[in-house]
Amino acid sequence: MNKNKREIRVRFAPSPTGEFHLGGARTALFNWLFARHCKGKFILRIEDTDAIRSKNDFSQSVIENLKWLGLDWNEGPEVEGSYGPYFQSQRLQIYKKYAYKLLEEGKAYFCYCTQEELEERKREKQKEGKPPKYDGRCRNLSEEERKHFKEEGRKPVVRFKVPQEGITYVEDLLRGKISFENKLIGDFVLLKSDETPTYNFANVIDDTLMKITHVIRGDDHLSNTPRQILIYQALNFQTPQFAHLSMILGKDGTKLSKRHGATSISYYRKKGYLPWAVVNYLALLGWATSDSQQLFSKEELIKKFNLERVGKNPAVFDIKKLEWMNGEYIRRMKPEEVASLLIPYLKEKGLVKERIEPKEKEMIRKIAQMEQNRLKVLSEITDLADFFFKKDFIYEPKAVEKRLNKEYVPFLLKETKKEINELASFTEEELEDLLRNLTKKFSFSTGEVFHPLRVALTGRTRGPGLFELAVVLGKEEVLRRIDKTLAMFKN
């Protein structure tokens, strides 16, 4: 590494005003990948300056879900670091200090307009078809006017004096040079009347103080960037590099939101998506290798990821592809790994007890092995495999109709039962031999024998291989289920 080069420092700066969602996760991921790729630092900063909307639970949600995804941070909550605190609500004095500095230098001013007044004027502007920007009327208040407002008990905000001529350029790593006319930007608020900072202000102060080199964030912040650059300049701060990621959209092409179904990371976690599948999928939303590789190991992804190959067009979130990818990763796991991930779902549905006996654990391992190919998300296991655990599983009416309601079935089941009874040991091979012989002996087709037996044992027409499934159930249970089925014919 080049010692002369500044260390790469990026941050993920969520505001805890809602559940941690896919869009946030993608932004976090790209920052994390960039940091890891460059051997830099990834910093987590919680932007909780909105006292009303911010909730501690949401901060916790971000922290837990980032951990779950495996996106570890070098500085931030829990790990701390040299540039903390990492909650903006604990840095209020810092923002105040810089706001007063700007005030003293005449680059900002107190504004006594009330929110009602502002809204009123904004509405008028819009009616006239004019841009709804602040008119700057408090820019040059006389001492007297200021005194008057104070006596009225008005609490001022601090506004930034936006130069009303010139152009501010945003040099974006992904989009190139973008220009904004300053005169289109109104004097915006730095400090609210309760002396907490606004996003644009706190962001600049913290990114500077935390020595952030690259600001990688959503596209929705692009038009905020000139405002921030103006603050950087006023404070004589060096601007970081910017990279604005395009948004993730829902199926209808609008910004992904609850309207499109589940967007929270915790939903995907609960549903049984593997963290790495989510990461891998999200990485492909706006980034690709030249060979369009789909599946990456963690090391591979870190190695191959770079900002240059990040696309600039918005990407539609496609759950089908995520499902496929998740299934792909489930299939690649060892059965015992799958089994241990499955257990919480089985417990939740009461299919297994809190305490799991070794024998039961082995059974779950075999079930995991059998169902691995069928699982797209882990939670599906309870629907796929409940019959293994429930003595009173449901016989699907359609399955009964299609496979059991045949003249020959009672006879077949009785014969099967008789022969199984005579079996010395109960292995897949023996069972297969037995059934195939039975097929030959009575001139059945394979299907005629296998299908009804599957329904008798599982209540359904689809599922794992018949022999392996039967062996997992065990001889005794198999016989019991055949009896149970036989009993159905008596009615």
Add this chain to the structure above:
RNA sequence: GCCCCCAUCGUCUAGUGGUUAGGACACCGCUCUUUCAAGGCGGCAACGGGGGUUCAAUUCUCCCUGGGGGCACCA
């Protein structure tokens, strides 16, 4: 209304001043098989429109259209 961004199969994308425009998901066949999956094989399917530049534009440029985002004492 104003400002900014974006534009290749249905979706995620690769790609080039001249290509049979490639891959992946989804979808549809076939195959394997006791079923369903998984697997294997194959198929369908795209350069938004109009000007320019050029011998040649999907690629460069302009306009339009479409989509998205922003214009808060929210972030």
